[in-house]
Amino acid sequence: MKNKVCVVTGANAGLGFETAKALASQGAKVVLLSRSADKGREALDLIHSATGNEALELMTVDLSSQASIREVGHNILQKYGVVDSLVNNAGTWISKFSLTEDGVETMFAVNHLAYVLMSHVLYPGLQKSEDGRIVCVASNSHYQTKLHLDDLNLTHKYHGLRAYAQSKLANIGFVYELHARKTEQNIGAYAISPGLVKTDIGVKHTNFLHALAWKIRRSGGVSPAEGARCQIFCASDPAAKGQSGLYWENAQPRKSSKETHLRERTSNLWDQCLEMCKIDDFFVKV
Ligand SMILES: NC(=O)c1ccc[n+]([C@@H]2O[C@H](COP(=O)([O-])OP(=O)(O)OC[C@H]3O[C@@H](n4cnc5c(N)ncnc54)[C@H](OP(=O)(O)O)[C@@H]3O)[C@@H](O)[C@H]2O)c1
Structure with a gap:
């Protein structure tokens, strides 16, 4: 990974x-995207002192805002030109229904549309890589739901669990569609499940009961370092090269739900997401 550009x-x-830490320890140039400049700076400093890697850069982005994603994506392309690995990892779990400035339900926007739009904006950089990889961090929670294609915002029957699971199912549908539609052999698309991991995702924007349920549930999970292994593998390991269009867990392909393999449904999802992100041609060359 020496000198490869990873976002x-x-x-x-x-x-x-x-x-980010693992990629930095392999010598990559790592662009750390963070919503908060302070938290991002703290993370960068920790990674720098742990790895000695000087080629780290922090950029801030609010992934609930399409304007913010387009802006940071253009800045990355302008500065680096090439992108070797994009790890669409950021996610959130929100109990209460809300809409973003773009009129999209917030969890669908952050957990899924941001993956679609960031992949699109950085696509010209990935095309320039010999081994470009788009890794989308999905979840086994996708097995619990289906796509609500007539109401992706879940305006009629919102529930945090349903919205979260749908967004993670959409991640896998997106990876399969991307794999089926792309023409470049040098770009791989990977959906992964990290398993159950002890992080704060379920306590940041949830109500008391949901936060309590998450605290109990995560106690059976693995550490973030262990949970991140599969996405690090897909983003950087030579063994994953060319293995595009699969769902991975524990660095092994795993069968995803039946719904993710229904092309008429994932294709409908693809069309709706492109429209929601105002993307005319996902694969446009610049
Ligand atoms: N933990 C699990 O058991 C588990 C299982 C399956 C899948 N996943 C997936 O793993 C991924 C990472 O989650 P995690 O468990 O590591 O949770 P986490 O510790 O809460 O990390 C989530 C990251 O996403 C960022 N983020 C959230 N909303 C954002 C926004 N609007 N703009 C920019 N950044 C934003 C967070 O920033 P802030 O720190 O500012 O909030 C944080 O850096 C998610 O996609 C999640 O769905 C997790």
Whole structure:
């Protein structure tokens, strides 16, 4: 990974922090994307002192804002030109229904549309890599739901668990569609499950009961360093090269739900997401 350019979203905490640290320890140039400049700076300093890697850069982004994603994506392309690995990792768990400035339900926006839009904006950089990788951190919670294609915002029947699971199912559908539609052999798309990991995702924006349930549930999970292994593998390991269009867990392909393999549904999802992100041509060359 020496001198390869890696972009990690949600790099200030949990799985994203461990991923950025591991890529930095392999000698990559790592762009850490963080919502908060302070938390991002703290993470960068920790990674710097742990790895000695000087090629770390912090950029701030609010992944609930499409304007913010486009801006940071353009800045990355302008500065680095090439992108070797994009790890779409950032995610959130919100109990209460809310809409973003773009009119999208917030969990769908951050957990899924941000993956689609960031991948699109950085695509010209990935095309320039010999081994470009787009890794999308999904979840086994996708087995519990289906896509609500007539109401992706879940305006009629919102529940935090349903919205979270749908966003993670959408991640896998996106990776499969991307794999089926792309023409470049040098770009791989990977969906991964980190398993159950002891992070704060379920306590940041949840109500008392949901936070309590998460604290109990996560006690059976693994550490963020252990949980991040699969996404690090897909983002950097030579053994994952060319193994595009699969769902991974523990660095092994795993069968995803039946719904993720229904092309008419994932294709409908793809079209709706592109429209929501105002993307005319996902694969546009610049
Ligand atoms: N933990 C698990 O058991 C588990 C299981 C399956 C899948 N996952 C997935 O793993 C990924 C990482 O989650 P985690 O468990 O490591 O949680 P985490 O520790 O809460 O990390 C999530 C990261 O996403 C960032 N983020 C959230 N909303 C954002 C926004 N609007 N703009 C920019 N950044 C934003 C967070 O920033 P702040 O620190 O500012 O909030 C944080 O850096 C998520 O996609 C999650 O769905 C986790």
